[in-house]
Amino acid sequence: MTETAVYAAGGVVWRVVDDKLRILLIHRTKYRDVTLPKGKVDPGEMLAETAAREIHEETGIRVALGVPVGVSRYHLPSKRTKIVHYWAAEATDAAIRASAFVPNKEIAALEWVKPKKALARLSYPVDVEIVENFVRLIEEGVLRTFPIIVLRHAKAVERGDWQGKDAARPLSPRGEKQAKSIVGPLVSFGARKLISSPATRCVTTLAPLSAALDRKVGTTKLIGQDAWEEGTSDPRKIVGERVRARKPAVLCSHGPVLPDIMSEIALATGTLRGSYLGSASALEPAAFSVVHLSVDNPGSGIVAIETHIPKI
Template identity: 35%
Template sequence: MPSLIPAAGTVPWRRRHGTLEVALVHRPKYDDWSWAKGKLDPGEQPPVAAVRETFEETGLEVRLGIPLPTSTYTVLDGTGAPATKEVHYWAAKVTGGSGALEHEIDEVRWVDVRTAHELLDYGRDREQLLAVVRAERERRLRTWPLVLVRHAKSRPRSTWSGDDQLRPLDAVGRQQAEDVARVLGAYGVERVVSSASLRCVQTVEPYAAGLGARVRAKDALTEEGFAEAPEGAARRLDKELARAQPVVVCSHGPVLPSLIGVLARRVAAEAGCTQRTLEQLAAAGERAMRKGEVLVMQVRGAGNAAEVVAVERIDT
C-alpha cells in the first residue's frame, strides 16, 4: 500500500472593487500555478501547517475560514516509490504579512475567479476554487470562528484531595495546552473564555498569554455551576454569539453537549451544508469530546441571526 504524505494549504480570498479574487502561487521549478501548500511537520495539525505554509510561501499571514475539499493524488516519495499525497485546504482571509516571497515561489498573483480557473494547472485545484465560489454565493465565506475546547488531561480525581475546581493539568495536559494554542492561532481567535476551574483555565492560558489577552473565567461554565443552573452555560454562549468576535470557550465533558445543542439549533439551511454539519455536531455532543479536543464552528452573522455554516473536530 502506498505511503501517505499529509499536507495542507489555503485559498486566500478577498473582494476588491466588488469582485471576488483569490491568490495563486507560481513555482518556477515546475512552472505551474497552484495554491499555497506544503507537508505537515511531525506531530503538526493540518490547520497549523496550512497557515505556516502559506506564510512561508507567500509572506502573508492568514486566518482560516471554512474547510474546502481535500485533494488526494499520487506522487513519488523520496525513494522514488509511489505515495498518496493528501492535502487539506481552507478558505483564508489575509490578516497581515509583508508578502515577501519565500520557499520556491517566485510570484503570488491575486486574480478573479475566471482567470484563476484558466491559470490553475491541475484540475484537482479547481475543486477548491469551485467551493469558494459556491460558498460566496451562499454567503458562507464571510465567517468568524467560535471554538469549543474540552479541557486537557488533568490530574485524576482519585489522586487529588483538594477542591476539585483547583485540580490542575498533568504533564500530558500541559503539552496538549500548547498544541491547543497553535490550533487557536490558525483560526485567529481573539477572545478567550473559560470555565473558572483551574484545569480549563490552564488549557487556554498559553494561547491567551501569546495573544496578550486575559482568560475570562466564568463560573457558569464549571461542572458545579452547570449542575446548579444549566441555563447559565447556554446564556454565556448566547452572549458570545451576540458579540460575534472570534472566540474560544473552554469547558468540561458534562457541559459541552449542552453548548453543542445550542449551536446545532443554529445550523444554516443551505443544501450540502446542513446534514453534514448536524451530523458532526451530533457526534461531538453524543460521544463526548476527548480531553484537549478542539471543535471549530464557522459562524456567519451575530445574535439571533448567527448561523453555523461549517464544523471541524481537531484532536491535540
C-alpha cells in the first residue's frame, strides 16, 4: 500500500432466486447514484475484513467472501488515487432473512437485478468493469467456490532463545498480536474447519480464531515440521479430505511444509503447477494464501489464489 492512495474494499453480492442469479446494487442517498457496496479501510484492517464489514454495514447482509473479482482505480477530487478491491460474495437465504436493513442517510435503497441489467444500471464505468469480471466467472461455471486457506504460523520465539523442544516453542509477543489480527480476515472468508500442525506455535496461532468461531482446532502430525524433517509428513491425505469435503478450511503449518501443501492442492484439483505456487507458499509469519476451488467441480482446477499479509 502507498500512503498517498485511499484504499477501500467491497463486493459483488449475489444470490439465486427461482434458479435465476441476481446481484445487489445500492442506491446511495447523498450521491444519488447506483453502485456496488464498498467502503474505506479502517485503521488496522486487512482488505478482506473491510470488504465483509462494509457489505454488512451498507446492506445488513453478512457474507463470506468468494473469488476476487478485480480492483478499480480512480482519482478523487483531492487528486488522490482511490483503490478498491472487490470479491464475489454469495448472500445466503439465512443471511438475507437476518438483515435488518432500512433506508438511511447513506443508502436509500437496495436492488437485486440480473447481472446484464446491472451493467446498464451502474453509474460508474469502474463498477461496470468489476461486474464484467463477475459475469466471466458465471460463464466459466466457477462462481460458487470454497476456500482452502493455507496459513503460516505467527511469529514464534527465536530458536536460540528457547531451551525446550522445538515443537513446544511459543509465539513471541508480536506473534500473539498477529494471531489476533488475522481473526477478522479469516472469518471474512468463511473459515470453519481448523486444522493445525501439533506444534505449539501453530495451535496458538489458531487459538483466537478458534475462540471467535467456538470451534476446536484439530491437530495432525501429517502437516507438522517434525514429521516433514523425518520424511513422514503426508499433506496429500489432509488436502484430499478437505477437497472432498468442499467446505472452507484453514490449514496452519510451517514455512518448509507450505510448498508441499500448496503442491498437493494443485495435484488434487488437476491444476497445472507453476511459479505462482511458490509465491503463494513463500509466506511471512501469520500470512495466508486463500485457494479458491469450485464447489461443483473441484477437479476443474484452482479458480484463484490470493495472499494476505498481516500489518503487525
